[in-house]
Amino acid sequence: MVNSETVILKNGLKVLYEHHPAAVVSHVAVMVKAGTRDEGKGEEGLAHFIEHCLFKGTKNRKSYHILNRLEVIGGDLNAYTTKEETCLHASVMNQYLPRAVELIADIFHNSTFPEKEIEKEKDVIIDEIHSYQDTPYEQIFDDFEGQIFKGHSLGHPILGTEKSLRAFKRKSIVDFIKRNYHPSVTVFSVSGSIGLEKAVALAEEFFGSKKSTTAIPKRTTFKKYQSSEVEVPKAISQVHYISGIPGYALNDPRRYTLVLLNNLLGGPGMNSRLNLNVREKYGFTYTIESGYHTYSDTGIFFLYFATDQKHFNKTLKLANQELDKLCDKPLGDKLFQQYREQLLGQI
Secondary structure (H helix, E strand, C coil): CCEEEEEECCCCCEEEEEECCCCCEEEEEEEECCCHHHCCCCCCCHHHHHHHHCCCCECCCCHHHHHHHHHCCCCEEEEEECCCCEEEEEEEEHHHHHHHHHHHHHHHHHECCCHHHHHHHHHHHHHHHHHHHCCHHHHHHHHHHHHHCCCCHHHCCCCCCHHHHHHCCHHHHHHHHHHHCCHHHEEEEEEECCCHHHHHHHHHHHHCCCCCCCCCCCCCCCCCCCCCCCCCCCCCCEEEEEEEEEECCCCCCCHHHHHHHHHHHHCCCCCCHHHHHHHHHHCCEEEEEEEEEECCCCEEEEEEEEEEHHHHHHHHHHHHHHHHHHHHCCCCHHHHHHHHHHHHHHC
16 A cells, blocks of 8 residues: 655655655655746746756766666666656655665756856757757647747747847856745655655755745746637658547546546546547547646646558547537436546556
8 A cells, every 4th residue: 555645844845755665766856837838038948958967067076976886786766857846756665765866866956057068058958959840749839838828938948949049148046046946846755665764864854954935936827828720731651630629637526537538538647538439430530639738737638640641531520429418418427437537547
C-alpha cells in the first residue's frame, strides 16, 4: 500500500513523501511554481531557458561535474518545464539519495549562469524550436494554445521564439529567478522507502535555510476567450486539424465528467468513438483523438486528427457527427458503467 504524507517547513517549503516499502530506488524532485505563464512581455521561453542553464555550472561545480555526479553511480538527473512549473528530478539507488538531494540543491540555489554558456544554449534551444517546426503534430498544438490563450502568457510557446531567445541576458535569468523562485511556492518530493522522517531531514538540511518572501507576483487569470479560425499553408503531405475550447480548471469538480467524456470520445482506448467510427470503419486517418489538459485556473478540451487532403472533409464531417451524438444522445447506464470501468483500469 502506498501512503503519501505532507509536511510544511518553517520557510513555507512543502515536503511531499510517498512511501513504497519495498522500493530499492528513490526518486526525488524539486518543483517550483514558475513556468511559461509567469513570463512577462519579451520573456517568452525564459522559464524553459533557465531550466537548461541551471545545469551549466554552480559555485561548487562545473557542468561536467554536475552531469557526472549521478551518472557514475547509475542514477538519472533531468528536468522539465511546463506552462505552470519547473521541475528538477533524480532517480538513484536508496543509499545515494543524499547525494542526489545535495546535487539538486546546489543546482537550484547556486547556479552561476556563465555568459558563454548562455549564448551556447541559445543555439541548442533554437535548434529544438526548428525540430518542432519540422513536426506538424507538435507545432499545431503550440499554435492552437496560442490562439486559445491569445494575449495571455498561457499562450506562449514553452520553448519561446528565436527572437525572444536571442534577447536573453544573464540579468534576465537572475531577475526571473528572484521574482519567482521562493520556498513558499516550491515542493520537495521523495518517493521511496526511506521514511518521512529522513525525507524531512534532507529537506531541512538542503532547503530549510532559504528564506521565503511575501513579494511573489500573482498570476493573471485568463478570461478573454474569443473563437478564431486559422489556416497555415505548409508543403507537407497531410492536413493536420485541431479545434477546441477552454475547459475546466485543475480543481473544478466538473473535470471528472469531462475526463470520462474525453475518454469515450477520443481517449487512448482503441474502442473510443472517434477511433471506431472514423479510423476503423473508413480508414480515413491514422491518428484521430480528443484531449483534455488542465491548468490551475482553466483548461483545454480539443479534437485532433491528421489525414490526406482528399479525406479531410469526410473526416471532419464524421468527427463532428460524433460530437453531435454526445450532445444529442444520452449515454445509457450500461455504457456509462463500461466506460467508467475502462477509465478506472487505465488509471
